[in-house]
Amino acid sequence: MPKLDTQLTALGSPCEFQLYGQSMDQLEEVTALCRAELSRIERKYSRYLDGSIVSEINRCAGSGNFVALDSETARLLDYAKTVFDQSDGLFDITSGVLRQAWNFKSNQLPTDDALRELCKRVGWKRVEFQGSSLHLPVAGMEIDFGGFGKEYAADRVAGLCRGAGITAGLIDLGGDVCILGAHPDGSAWQVGIRNPRDPERAMAVLPLSRGALATSGDYERFMEIDGERYCHLLDPRTGWPIRGLAGVSVVAEQCLVAGTATTVAMLKGTQGPRWLKKLGLPYLWVDAERKTGGSLWPKNAPNPGA
Numbered sequence: 001m002p003k004l005d006t007q008l009t010a011l012g013s014p015c016e017f018q019l020y021g022q023s024m025d026q027l028e029e030v031t032a033l034c035r036a037e038l039s040r041i042e043r044k045y046s047r048y049l050d051g052s053i054v055s056e057i058n059r060c061a062g063s064g065n066f067v068a069l070d071s072e073t074a075r076l077l078d079y080a081k082t083v084f085d086q087s088d089g090l091f092d093i094t095s096g097v098l099r100q101a102w103n104f105k106s107n108q109l110p111t112d113d114a115l116r117e118l119c120k121r122v123g124w125k126r127v128e129f130q131g132s133s134l135h136l137p138v139a140g141m142e143i144d145f146g147g148f149g150k151e152y153a154a155d156r157v158a159g160l161c162r163g164a165g166i167t168a169g170l171i172d173l174g175g176d177v178c179i180l181g182a183h184p185d186g187s188a189w190q191v192g193i194r195n196p197r198d199p200e201r202a203m204a205v206l207p208l209s210r211g212a213l214a215t216s217g218d219y220e221r222f223m224e225i226d227g228e229r230y231c232h233l234l235d236p237r238t239g240w241p242i243r244g245l246a247g248v249s250v251v252a253e254q255c256l257v258a259g260t261a262t263t264v265a266m267l268k269g270t271q272g273p274r275w276l277k278k279l280g281l282p283y284l285w286v287d288a289e290r291k292t293g294g295s296l297w298p299k300n301a302p303n304p305g306a
Contacts, residue, residue, distance in 0.1 A: 013174025062139030
């Protein structure tokens with residue numbers, strides 16, 4: 001069966017499609033559709049692009065002007081609200097403004113005053129709705145789809161592939177992975193889990209033939225000051241980085257679900273493993289002390305700190 005491997009950059013991340021199909025013409029056509037869909041999602045939801053609906057919503061913050069939402073955006077915002085509720089407010093897509101206080105290349109901590117001022121612009125419960133329109137009531141308030149946009153894109157691309165008849169393949173968007181089906185010989189895909197203290201190495205390898213895998217960790221953007229690690233995952237209530245867990249991986253049917261589960265678990269810190277166990281999805285965690293656990297952790301795998 002023909003196979004096409006494609007590497008590209010999209011949504012600010014290195015991406016890869018490994019697809020099996022009936023012909024190279026089919027695979028090239030499907031790959032083009034996938035590229036177009038990633039571009040569409042980026043144009044629509046990137047906070048960096050002036051023409052995106054996210055930028056339009058953010059520009060109107062504090063103006064009194066409501067922005068009409070199409071059905072796709074309304075569904076994504078409804079999902080964000082659901083995760084906000086289920087995470088006790090820790091997963092908050094209005095918390096992106098906190099990044100303004102954090103420059104992880106500076107090796108300097110923000111002041112408490114700076115964080116207090118930014119926290120005044122955070123709070124999903126403040127968001128106002130009128131029918132299918134939305135308004136951010138505080139000037140300088142923002143929404144940001146960065147916490148789940150890439151995972152949503154992975155699911156969309158996987159759906160396009162399945163709709164085109166691709167039943168074997170792997171979609172990898174910057175570490176968010178969807179499995180379309182096993183290799184044609186029936187063997188599973190071997191998907192590595194990053195070691196949070198040595199991200200170029202895998203601390204475990206999972207055999208997957210279906211579903212999706214997402215991973216969150218404190219190694220993506222961080223700085224260390226006086227032996228303390230400060231990462232990009234910020235508590236929306238205080239503006240300070242979370243502590244307790246170094247990395248979390250979750251397997252689910254949808255990458256969107258897996259990704260938000262990993263983020264919520266990281267934000268819950270030391271309570272994350274307990275929350276994951278109650279959630280009931282296959283998971284793996286490693287904490288700041290390099291202890292490991294979870295239903296996915298291979299019994300004979302070496303300690304990631306080794």
